[in-house]
Amino acid sequence: MSATLTMRVETPVEITAALEALALISERRIKAGRVRAGLYESGVRYRREPRGEEKWLAADEVLKAGYGDCEDLVAWRVAELRARGERGARPLAYQTRRPGVVHCIVVRANGQREDPSRLLGMGGVG
Amino acid sequence: MGIIGYDDIVGAEGDLEAKNLPQSFVGSPPTDIPPSATGVVIEVRVLRVFRPDRLVFDRTDAAKVNVRDVKIGTTSLNASNNPVPGDMFAPDATNAMLRQTETASPNLSINVTIGNRTTVAVTALNFGFIGPSASP
Numbered sequence: 531m532s533a534t535l536t537m538r539v540e541t542p543v544e545i546t547a548a549l550e551a552l553a554l555i556s557e558r559r560i561k562a563g564r565v566r567a568g569l570y571e572s573g574v575r576y577r578r579e580p581r582g583e584e585k586w587l588a589a590d591e592v593l594k595a596g597y598g599d600c601e602d603l604v605a606w607r608v609a610e611l612r613a614r615g616e617r618g619a620r621p622l623a624y625q626t627r628r629p630g631v632v633h634c635i636v637v638r639a640n641g642q643r644e645d646p647s648r649l650l651g652m653g654g655v656g
Numbered sequence: 657m658g659i660i661g662y663d664d665i666v667g668a669e670g671d672l673e674a675k676n677l678p679q680s681f682v683g684s685p686p687t688d689i690p691p692s693a694t695g696v697v698i699e700v701r702v703l704r705v706f707r708p709d710r711l712v713f714d715r716t717d718a719a720k721v722n723v724r725d726v727k728i729g730t731t732s733l734n735a736s737n738n739p740v741p742g743d744m745f746a747p748d749a750t751n752a753m754l755r756q757t758e759t760a761s762p763n764l765s766i767n768v769t770i771g772n773r774t775t776v777a778v779t780a781l782n783f784g785f786i787g788p789s790a791s792p
Contacts, residue, residue, distance in 0.1 A: 570705045570761060570790065638791065643678060648788045649707045653755050 542623040542632055548586070549605055549621035549634060556589035556609035564590040569606045569646060576603060576651040600634040603646035607636050680789035682706055682766070686780035689772040694739075695724055700766040700785065704792055707759045708766060708785035710752055711745045718746040720778050724769040728758035739771050745783070757787075 539545050559565055567573075569589075577597035579585065589606040592598035598606070604621045611619035618639030623632050636644040645652075684700050711726060722739035725732050733754060734740070745752055760766045766785065772778055 570759065642791065644790045645788055646790070649705055649759055649790055651707075651759075 542625050545601070545623035545632055545634070546621055549601055549608075549623060552586055552588060552601065552605035553608040553612070553621055556605050557613050559588055559590045560609055560613045565593055565606075567593070568610055569603065570649065574598060574603070574606075574650065576600075576647045578652075600647040600652075603650060604634040604636050607644070607646045611636070611638070678788070679709070679786055680706060682708070682760075682785045682787075684768065684781070684783045686782045687770075689721060689770055689778040689781050691772055691775045691777050693770075693772045696770045696772075698768045698770060698781075700760075700768060701762070702760045702766070702789075703762060704789055705759060705761050706785070706789040707787045708754055708757050709787040710754060711768070711783060711785055712747055712752075713742050713745050713781075713783045715746055715748075717778060717781055717783070718742040718749075720772065720774050720776075721781065722771040722773055724771055725767070726754070726757075727767045727769075728760050729764050731756075731758045733757065741773070742770075 537548065539548050556565075565572075572593055573596070574592055575597050577599065579599050586605075587595065587598055587602040589609055592602045592606055601621075601623070608619050608621050616639050620637050621634060622637050622643075623634045625632055633647075636646060638644055682700060682702055684698050687696065687698050689696050708726075708728075711723075713721065719742065721742040723734075723742060723745065724739040725734045727733070733756060743749065758764070768783070770781065
């Protein structure tokens with residue numbers, strides 16, 4: 531059984547909540563053996579989606595595509611860390627100073643922040 | 657509301673929270689560069705996943721060396737066959753960000769090819785990279 535969900539999320543809090551769901555799905559697929567490599571060992575790179583398009587991909591779908599954008603990579607990384615026992619790892623979406631622009635990162639169990647998008651090819655600090 | 661990449665959120669008016677993301681650094685093994693050498697390859701190994709944003713030389717060394725290439729895996733950052741002056745990567749250099757880098761890992765080193773612009777050996781050349789990293 532499969533389903534394609536359409537849902538409008540409007541705030542960073544709602545996006546973070548949706549990211550939790552995507553991370554949970556990714557974790558289940560990792561544990562089922564559908565994704566064997568860690569995010570950073572997988573060869574996957576960051577790629578921005580065309581403007582106006584916003585597809586959220588679980589870890590196995592990112593692996594198949596070979597790329598993902600911030601929410602896809604964050605969900606995979608959180609799922610991977612949790613599957614390895616770091617249960618306190620969590621996704622975080624936040625509103626940037628630019629209106630309407632949100633970015634997603636990982637908060638590790640020790641509070642350290644990690645940005646998979648930057649590590650996998652997103653533009654450097656300006 | 658769109659979810660857009662870092663390029664869009666970090667600029668002159670970039671986001672404070674994003675800029676506060678931790679940056680790590682990686683150092684090169686001190687290496688002697690013989691007089692007038694043109695291609696000494698220095699392998700910089702990392703202990704965890706790391707993506708260099710910036711290469712920085714000591715101010716004095718920057719004036720003595722040139723950089724023929726910075727490579728991670730097979731991806732070269734030099735779009736020509738010619739070296740660039742080390743001054744491009746001096747501490748106060750502007751527009752010195754490396755934006756097209758691959759991701760280094762314990763299995764994938766950063767290789768920097770250095771030349772010596774002088775007729776005197778550069779002793780114990782040491783340079784660094786700054787960029788984001790992830791703990792295992």
